[in-house]
Amino acid sequence: MTPDLLDDGARRVEAHAQRGEAGKTESGGRAAGFSRLATPGEVDTTHGRILYLEDVSVSFDGFKAINKLSLDIAPGELRCIIGPNGAGKTTMMDIITGKTRPDEGTVFFGSTIDLLRYKEAEIAQMGIGRKFQKPTVFEQLTVFENLELALKTNKGVKSSMFFRLDSGQSDRLAEILHTIHLADSVTRLAGNLSHGQKQWLEIGMLLMQDPKLLLLDEPVAGMTDEETARTAELFLTLKGRHSLMVVEHDMSFIKTISEIVTVLCDGSVLAQGTLDQVQSDERVIEVYLGR
């Protein structure tokens, strides 16, 4: 984390203490980090942030898709991102996951891991899982086989051939089957599942890797109302244990799951707050909700 970010965090902690809110999830800055040692391979969230973007910009052929974007997410938080088409929501996820390199800016996972130094596969292995809009399950395999495969993906061919779930992994698979509402469909072919069930299966495949941060791009698009409601339940059970960043246009879904909502427009944050707050913001109504 840059010295500026640390100082900024320290100022926020001081302001918090003055308001009698010490100990809340704002960044603790340099003072909070003093004398703490980061454990290698672990995400250091002692500053109260699992993801930190500052002044990130990227242009495509001269068009600024992301423009001085700054935002951060607390550990265990479920953050909703809304905004008009072309606002840069998917591009932001591309940057976090290493698919797109920004022209400038800072992107940190916890306070010690500079994500811009890593490749896409390395970022996934560090514990950032991403769900694209279209389900990408293996249609010819069963639900069980898909989940089992999710554990093998990072292994070489030889170890994959002899791969067997250990008891901890079996327990985890059973727990995830239950979480994603597919415990009764273990032996069904993924290709025979409904659209919503395929989306849940793919989320289950991500969960098999126990990601710390999950990025979900329009997860309920194309789902029935009932599937959407069950997905809301699912996300509410995931928060706390995982941090989630959810991009969605479905406002009734957002209403069910949201705490803090960030509105993106023209590649940067237009507004942020509770859904009620952003929905009554004139600028948000003009560019998005009032369409």
Ligand SMILES: Nc1ncnc2c1ncn2[C@@H]1O[C@H](COP(=O)(O)OP(=O)(O)OP(=O)(O)O)[C@@H](O)[C@H]1O
């Ligand atoms: N690889 C790329 N090359 C050129 N332009 C791109 C590229 N990726 C994104 N863009 C442009 O950047 C802008 C932001 O696109 P992005 O897909 O991030 O928007 P979005 O907020 O996800 O929109 P939607 O709600 O429609 O999914 C768009 O104008 C898009 O055309």
Ligand SMILES: [Mg+2]
């Ligand atoms: Mg998008």
